[in-house]
Amino acid sequence: MTIKLTRREWIAGSTAASSLLLSGAAASAQTFLTPNVNPTAENPIRAHFNENVYGHSLKARKAMEDALDDSHKYAFGVFFELMQLMAKLEDIPREYVTLGAGSTEFLEKAAVFNRIEGGAIIAPDPTYGDIIRFAGSLGSKLIRVPVAEDMSIDLKDIRAAVTDEVKLIYLCNPNNPIPTVIEKNALKEFITEMSDRGITVLIDEAYYEYVDNPDFESMVSMVRENKNVIVTRTASKIHAFAGVRIGVCYAHPDFVKKSFGLFSNTLNYTAMRGAIASYQDDEYQAFLIGKNKECLEIVYKMCDDLGLDCIKSNANFTFFNAGRPANEVAAKMKEHHILLGREFKPFTNWVRISMTKPEEMQHIADIYKKEFG
Secondary structure (H helix, E strand, C coil), X not given: CCCCCCHHXXXXXXXXXXXXHXXXXXXXCXXXXXXXXXXXXXXXXXXXXXXXXXXXCHHHHHHHHHHHHHCCCCCHHHHHHHHHHHHHHCCCCHHHEEEECCCHHHHHHHHHHXXXXXXXXXEEECCCCHHHHHHHHCCCCEXXXXXXXXXXXXXXXXXXXXXXXXXXXXXXXXXXXXXXXXXXXXXHHHHHHHHHCCCEEEEECCCHHHCCCXXXXXXXXXXXXXXXXXXXXXXCCCCCCCCCCCEEEEECHHHHHHHHCCCCCXXXXXXXXXXXXXXXXXXXXXXXXXXXXXXXXXXXXHHHHHCCCECCCCCCEEEEECCCCHHHHHXXXXXXXXXXXXXXXXXXXXXXXXXXXXXXXXXXHHHHHHHHC
């Protein structure tokens, strides 16, 4: 059954629209506009993986449905069509762009190339862990630099940790699990300095669409000027492609060419057709950003009411000090079918909570106050 809804119905979240969606398929209430305020073990509130719980835009869904008719064909043509769109959106030549099955693919490629060169890797602590785990499995030397007292990434500390062994520096910006950003001018200066020293700086911008902070700027523009900078992005967050897998990498053409020889041809036709539609659906992205801000305000108020420290977020999650072990909090909330982030050392009393839907976030806040207020 194909269900057709207008954009107005989708964004307004009308009862009729939600009922049509849920009656037309065995869909979870977690998937569409209807909030999940009566979670169960089978259908919990997923506030632990930084997902977009609203799902794909209608334009992306339709594009993926239509693409099934041609999905038996090799996807070379649409690969270059999507790559051209990514270049156009950033006003950068296409030879500086490549695509992968999520941004993790590029983190892993960077780790492989670094290991081949015999280099060490620097990364903040804590930060997103995929490149750390993968590089560790390859036997690379890892240098972890603790975040600053205010829990931000301090480039002075990163700079001080650089040795002659270091060939790659990983910076997640905004960071994860602590959703802070690196001041844009300081980051540009740092990239230029490290690039001149032959050190590659990999900027992971998985959450850049959510940032509303004058201190932040995407570093894609630095790719043209500096050979040793890589910027990765993912459709897994605001575009809801976590299970569909699309990633974008902006880098010097030399890295782009090398990337084609490793893990090549990993993308599928349906995902790329959906991405082409989703990246041009500005209205839906604006809707999601607005809902994300509503959710954050609910969490901020909960923390204010309970006297808990909370990070001002630049992403679709935040980090707050529960004053007790994060694993204890997660276990108690799971009894109410609410999933929260795992423990992140060394901040074992801090909880990462992903934004879902405003009604769900209010439900989470109410349960949290009841259990820990």
